[in-house]
Amino acid sequence: MQDVTDAAFMKVVAEFGAPDYFVTEYFRVHGHYQIEKHILKSITENETGRPVFAQLIGQDIDALVRVAKQLEQYPVAGIDLNLGCPAPVVCRKDAGGGLLRIPERMDEILAALREAVSGRFTVKTRVGFHSIDEFERLLEVFSKHAIDALTIHGRTVKERYQTPVHHDCVRRAVESLPCPVIANGNMVDVSTARAYHAHTGAAGLMIGRGAIRHPWIFQQIRDSYEGKEPKQITRLDLLEYVEVLFETTAAAWKVFDPSKHVNKMKKYMVYISQGLDAEFEYQIRRAKTPEQFFEICRAFMDDKTPLPDFPPEHSKLFCGFRDLL
Numbered sequence: 001m002q003d004v005t006d007a008a009f010m011k012v013v014a015e016f017g018a019p020d021y022f023v024t025e026y027f028r029v030h031g032h033y034q035i036e037k038h039i040l041k042s043i044t045e046n047e048t049g050r051p052v053f054a055q056l057i058g059q060d061i062d063a064l065v066r067v068a069k070q071l072e073q074y075p076v077a078g079i080d081l082n083l084g085c086p087a088p089v090v091c092r093k094d095a096g097g098g099l100l101r102i103p104e105r106m107d108e109i110l111a112a113l114r115e116a117v118s119g120r121f122t123v124k125t126r127v128g129f130h131s132i133d134e135f136e137r138l139l140e141v142f143s144k145h146a147i148d149a150l151t152i153h154g155r156t157v158k159e160r161y162q163t164p165v166h167h168d169c170v171r172r173a174v175e176s177l178p179c180p181v182i183a184n185g186n187m188v189d190v191s192t193a194r195a196y197h198a199h200t201g202a203a204g205l206m207i208g209r210g211a212i213r214h215p216w217i218f219q220q221i222r223d224s225y226e227g228k229e230p231k232q233i234t235r236l237d238l239l240e241y242v243e244v245l246f247e248t249t250a251a252a253w254k255v256f257d258p259s260k261h262v263n264k265m266k267k268y269m270v271y272i273s274q275g276l277d278a279e280f281e282y283q284i285r286r287a288k289t290p291e292q293f294f295e296i297c298r299a300f301m302d303d304k305t306p307l308p309d310f311p312p313e314h315s316k317l318f319c320g321f322r323d324l325l
């Protein structure tokens with residue numbers, strides 16, 4: 001995830017129960033593009049013990065092929081192409097989710113990248129641009145190119161993040177494609193993850209925002225499938241996570257600036273504070289120094305009350321996840 005899944009954040013998640021694979025935020029590939037060093041670090045300085053896929057976004061075939069080959073020189077698990085980003089500035093350039101409107105172009109890009117990438121080549125998509133009626137055509141294109149896996153964020157580009165996911169589309173892909181399909185979108189705890197899996201029969205699950213809020217989620221899901229009782233997380237556990245996140249991401253600055261770092265922490269806190277007191281969210285937004293920041297965290301987290309499994313459902317961040325159940 002952009003501005004989130006860097007080497008430091010991945011390291012923190014790994015400490016609390018790593019997923020089987022990580023994916024970098026996307027490299028924005030265009031004509032004269034040079035690999036962005038700060039994103040490359042999530043590959044070259046990956047301390048998670050888990051493999052990482054390098055994700056590309058773009059629509060210039062020569063540039064995509066060139067950068068995919070360059071990235072394969074680094075220790076990547078594979079090359080992943082983003083066909084899901086809904087940002088208008090990306091879609092206007094017919095990149096990311098914008099490419100779903102042009103299946104012929106998508107077809108050419110997949111063919112070129114499949115030929116160029118010697119290791120794993122995977123794709124991340126949504127279920128259409130305007131409507132799920134486009135999905136069958138997209139599946140036809142995906143099925144032509146011997147991709148090694150397809151991750152599906154079960155919303156259209158137009159739906160952005162604000163709806164339930166179309167798990168029936170993911171199931172359709174599982175049934176019709178020769179490659180493993182990975183389900184994504186709206187999993188916030190063990191029950192929503194297991195429900196998405198049960199609805200779709202997907203080969204794997206990808207979790208984004210739910211892991212910022214709750215990095216234990218991967219281990220909890222694993223435990224649940226192994227018949228173990230998933231660990232109940234308390235506010236004190238959350239405080240420990242915030243402390244580790246603060247310290248680990250602080251070490252990544254070239255020159256540490258306390259107030260800039262507090263602002264960086266606020267980006268994570270938007271997710272972490274979901275389901276805690278509204279007053280906590282209000283106060284943390286106003287913190288300026290690390291001292292203020294931790295004083296507020298301790299005031300709201302320094303006890304062993306269990307955390308709610310679910311974030312509030314009708315916030316802007318997490319919407320429609322109960323539809324999975």
Ligand SMILES: Cc1cc2nc3c(=O)[nH]c(=O)nc-3n(C[C@H](O)[C@H](O)[C@H](O)COP(=O)(O)O)c2cc1C
Pocket residue numbers: 001002003004024025026055082084124153184185186187206207208209210
């Ligand atoms: C802040 C943010 C940044 C994101 N950046 C990326 C990205 O770089 N590449 C990508 O494939 N998806 C990106 N996504 C989308 C997520 O990977 C995921 O598909 C989406 O959030 C739905 O899954 P979730 O409910 O588990 O978060 C981003 C999402 C957010 C909220």
